[in-house]
Amino acid sequence: KQEVTQIPAALSVPEGENLVLNCSFTDSAIYNLQWFRQDPGKGLTSLLLIQSSQREQTSGRLNASLDKSSGRSTLYIAASQPGDSATYLCAVGKGQGGSEKLVFGKGMKLTVNP
């Protein structure tokens, strides 16, 4: 059974810091990995999707890497801003269909203080 772990569960940092969010998964036979952002009481917003054949994806101040063999992914946030405060979730998709059945971690609550 696939398990996804995100440690730590919460992080509080001053504005401007570069951040590294970690995600690990137990079964390396994944189709893709996605990082999402969730604001309180809201749905999820997809940030980055990495196919299993890729090593990293970048969007603006965000960079996500994937090491499938070791079962790890990292989300890097450059020059953090208070608006980055949210819960960040990592999810892996398995099977030829890809993202039909994503397995999520519990998320990491990020607070960026001005």
Next chain:
Amino acid sequence: DTGVSQNPRHKITKRGQNVTFRCDPISEHNRLYWYRQTLGQGPEFLTYFQNEAQLEKSRLLSDRFSAERPKGSFSTLEIQRTEQGDSAMYLCASSRGGQGDKKLFFGSGTQLSVL
């Protein structure tokens, strides 16, 4: 608004009552998913449709739960004889089928409280 739309946003019901939620996916997306999320947890997969066909259901989806997607457009999720353990955020998502980008686009969810 071209995003995923869910209604209602909040639902409060008494134990034993039936509830129904609606999801309108992004119009060109033929895959639609239901997830459930409880406080402090990540979303858990419930079921998904490709067009009008329900292709997979999780064991979490007991006999009291039923989902439909008539005509491959909007979807409904019904919970019969609600229990307090059904209290959660119910999230709908959609994606394109076939090859290419498999990004999921989520709605804002329906928060269910069973008293």
